Amino acid sequence: MARSQLPSNPAPQSWRVASIWFAVATLLAAAIVVTIGLGNPLGRSTGDRFFPHSVTVGSVTVQTATDDPTARATALELDTYLQRLARGMGVAAPEATVRILPSQSVYARFCRRHLPGFDGRMEFCYSTTDRIAYGYHDGGKEIAGRLRHELFHHFVNERLPGMALWANEGGAELMESFALNENGQLTSDGLVQNRRMQGAARHVARSQRPELNDLPRLTARDFYGRSGDTCYSLSYAVLLYLHRQGRVFEALRGGSASVDREDFKGFATAPKRWSAPVSADGGSTVLRLKRM
Numbered sequence: 001m002a003r004s005q006l007p008s009n010p011a012p013q014s015w016r017v018a019s020i021w022f023a024v025a026t027l028l029a030a031a032i033v034v035t036i037g038l039g040n041p042l043g044r045s046t047g048d049r050f051f052p053h054s055v056t057v058g059s060v061t062v063q064t065a066t067d068d069p070t071a072r073a074t075a076l077e078l079d080t081y082l083q084r085l086a087r088g089m090g091v092a093a094p095e096a097t098v099r100i101l102p103s104q105s106v107y108a109r110f111c112r113r114h115l116p117g118f119d120g121r122m123e124f125c126y127s128t129t130d131r132i133a134y135g136y137h138d139g140g141k142e143i144a145g146r147l148r149h150e151l152f153h154h155f156v157n158e159r160l161p162g163m164a165l166w167a168n169e170g171g172a173e174l175m176e177s178f179a180l181n182e183n184g185q186l187t188s189d190g191l192v193q194n195r196r197m198q199g200a201a202r203h204v205a206r207s208q209r210p211e212l213n214d215l216p217r218l219t220a221r222d223f224y225g226r227s228g229d230t231c232y233s234l235s236y237a238v239l240l241y242l243h244r245q246g247r248v249f250e251a252l253r254g255g256s257a258s259v260d261r262e263d264f265k266g267f268a269t270a271p272k273r274w275s276a277p278v279s280a281d282g283g284s285t286v287l288r289l290k291r292m
Contacts, residue, residue, distance in 0.1 A: 088184025094158035107136035126153040149176040166215040167289040170235030199233030216288040244278040255290040258282030
């Protein structure tokens, strides 16, 4: 008898199912490879896998790419710093995450891939997207000061979000130079950043822009542009000046500070005054430390 329909053959059917699953798996694998290759623009989902080691002390978590014997001591030092900074500012300390890469080259490659807008000139950095500070081991050099700088940005982002850019950067530079005592006040015996002060002295002596009154109006493009080094130096000098008057935290908390322009000029251009107390008298120039 002739047949109009062939009998079903289980082998070809199972082969077709297997082929479909193989195609789906191949597409998924390709998508994963592309995602990793391009990097995550937020630095979150793909970034985590590079830091399998983690140590938490108080409010600070230090994540490292390799088993780092210094991680716990670093976390302890940074937690102490954040707690004291919070005490000085009269707010609660935020939780913070710090990621440390094993070298500058690894750090640069990671940040270029995972942190949009990363500037290769940034030694350490803070990402406002994932709210994480990034740094690297630098041949045995002390890195806690530079991490304090980045965690000051984190502190401002979490607790004082209205702070003006110049005060945020100047304050971070100041925290890099000086420690905090148990009462949350900056110590007087920190190492002055001579390079910053020398830059400010040259700028002030020439009466160039930006001037003091210009600082609160500077946009990110202005601040980090061609005159970026000058803006950093001037911001640092102003806050060092307020620190020598014992008014820096009052100014950071209150959002403004009165400054005597001529006295500040004399302070900035006289290296002997950089490490000495300054009269606490204010002046006619009122600087805003909050965004305008």
